[in-house]
Structure formats: structure tokens, C-alpha cells
Amino acid sequence: MNYRRLFSSDVPSFMRSPVREIFRKVDLSAICSFAGGYPAAVTFPVEDLKTLPGRVLEKYGTKALQYGATQGVPELREAIAARYGVPVSQVQVTTSSQQGIDVCTRILCDPGDVILTTEPTYLGALQSFKAYRADVRPISSYRQPEKGVLRIDAPEPKPHYKFIYVIPDFNNPSGETMTLEERKEIVALARELDIVILEDSPYRELRYSGEDVPTIRELAPERTLHLGSFSKIFAPGFRLGWIIGPEELLEQIYVCKQALDLCPPVFDQYLAAEFLTSGALDANLVKTKAEYRRRRDLMVSLLEKYMPEGVKWTYPEGGMFLFLTLPESIDTIEMYDEALSKGVAYVAGSFFFLDGSHRNTMRLNFSFIAEEKMEPGLKLLGGIVAGRLNR
């Protein structure tokens, strides 16, 4: 049967994740892989989870196994609202923050509408934006029209701006954090265009050094949809996240989510609510941050030891990633096969740029790789880079 003739006109816009393609082709567990973005399994609260389900069943009975409210179960919404100091009415629970990105795009974007984003940016967000056939542009194309596709005074067609997408805290892939000034600039631009800001913040609670910077939502609550996630502070397998935002926008998301999944997973939500309100989440977070801080510091010291001169990297104050910029002569896509054949994997940085530029960059993850593989992996990578520079 020819299935293709039945596919919707959206299907050609779907974009495969290059990161997941890497996973499909290679057994990354057999090599030193800095490619994925998974949390370390040791951060999962396995001991708590041996008793948590029983406690949930005792406390909530069969309610925990029933369908639940589309906005999320009240106990979890209240716990999230209390943690972040917002009214419960401004909290929508989502089936992961990836769904948060998708549902926000779905309610805001028609094909051809413009989304502005900082770069490098999160691939999963680009996948959602493309699926809705949005016109995704770098913010710089607005501020410096001569460098991009857009002129503000362009007669026709007038771009239909919908939102600005940003990852202000410990960006995936760059690991960088936006300063207060940079956040204020985003808010000023959103106010100038009178559009919404999608603040994607799954790593915010994973800070290892430096000081918290106010969220964009705190600076502009009237126009920010702030996305949070339990994936990095509990476990990604539960697929739970949340959106904090203006009630009118949440109302539309609520209706949209009815068609998507009726409600987020109810049992998982009760587990998360118990985990949070009992204090176990904060206790686990202390251990998680200590683990990741150590891994970050180890990676930075190993890069200093093994990378040849001319290689630069970001210093992440939190999150799970670090971004390398190599000398211009090196193309990390082209270098990838050599790296794999020698036993080390990374993600080429150009995947995170809208125009595929920055081919001399790469993303390295420090949360997932077995710690004992970090040194051999970075030694290998440093050797490959050095070999290319000496050619």
C-alpha cells in the first residue's frame, strides 16, 4: 500500500533529531559518548521510589489510578505553585516540557508565523516549531536586519511574530546563562512586538556555582509562558513538566491538551506531588547537584589537560552541557566518523544553529557518561583535534 499519499501536508515538515539518529546507528554504551543529554542514573531516587508508590496508593486510593483533571491533579499544581510562588490558577501540568513547547506552539502559531530564537538552541523545540511550519528566525535577524532575512521596514509580506523562544538558564546546548541585562532585552523586544516569550527552563534548579538570575517570567509575567520539568530533578521516565503563565493563555492550552492526552499521567503526578511535598525532592537535589558539580569540574579540568591550544569552551554554572569552539579549520560534522571509529562521540554544534553554521563547534554532555570514561574520552577527542590541526 502507498501510505505516503495519505500523509498530511504537515508530514514533510517533521524534522528528525540528529541526536536520536546517532543513538539509532551506534551502540553508544560501547564507546566514550558525550553525545546524549540524559541525566545520570545515580541521581534517580530509587530508594524513595521503593516506598513512594505504596504511600500514594494508601493516601489517594484508586483516585491515583483514575483519569484526572486536564490541568493536572490539584495536589501537584498546589505543590508547584507553592514552590515557585504563583497562584495555582497559573499552573498547568504537562506530560513533559517537550509537550509544553509543542502545545504552546500549537495554540500560538499558524504556518508561516515567525518565532524568534536565541542561538544555539534546543533541537526538540525546533522539531515542534517545524512541525507547525513556523518560520523560525534568529533574534539577530530582527536586531540586525542587514545580516538576516528580515528588514523591519520591508513592505511585504509583514512578518507575523508570535513568540520569542529562549533557554535562559544553562542552555542546551551551550550551557550558558543569560545575564539580567540580556533577559531585560528579551523582555523589551517582546514588549516592542507585543508578543509572548516562551521561557524553557528545565535546568533552572541545577545550579552548581554563581548566583540565580531572575526568571524572564518574573520580569514579564504578563507575557511569559515559563516551562519547567521534572525530568532533571526527579526522573525523565515519568514525563512530567509544567507551564506557569497568564490564565488566559493557560485556558487555551487546557482546551488543546484535552485533545492531546486528556490529562497528564495521574499516578506519576501523585508520585511527584508526594516527592516534592515530603521534602525528598530537595534532599535528592542536593545530591544530584553535588554529583553534577563534580562531573562539570572534572570535564573542565580534563579539557584543560587534553585540548590543544586554540580550543575554547563555555563554563556552565549549571545544567548538563558544555560547548566547544574549535579553530575554524575544523569541521565537526566531517570529523565525526573519525571520532566514532576511534571510540568517542559528541554532537556537532551546527545542528543547533538555524542555518547550520558554526561547523567548528560541538556539544559535550557531562551528566550521563560513566565517570571513568571521561578521561579516556577527552584524551581521545583532544588527540583527534590535535591531529587535524597538525595536518
Ligand SMILES: Cc1ncc(COP(=O)(O)O)c(C=O)c1O
Ligand atoms: C532545553 C530543553 N527543553 C526541553 C527539554 C525536554 O524535557 P522533558 O523531558 O521535560 O520533555 C529538554 C530535554 O533535554 C531540553 O534540553
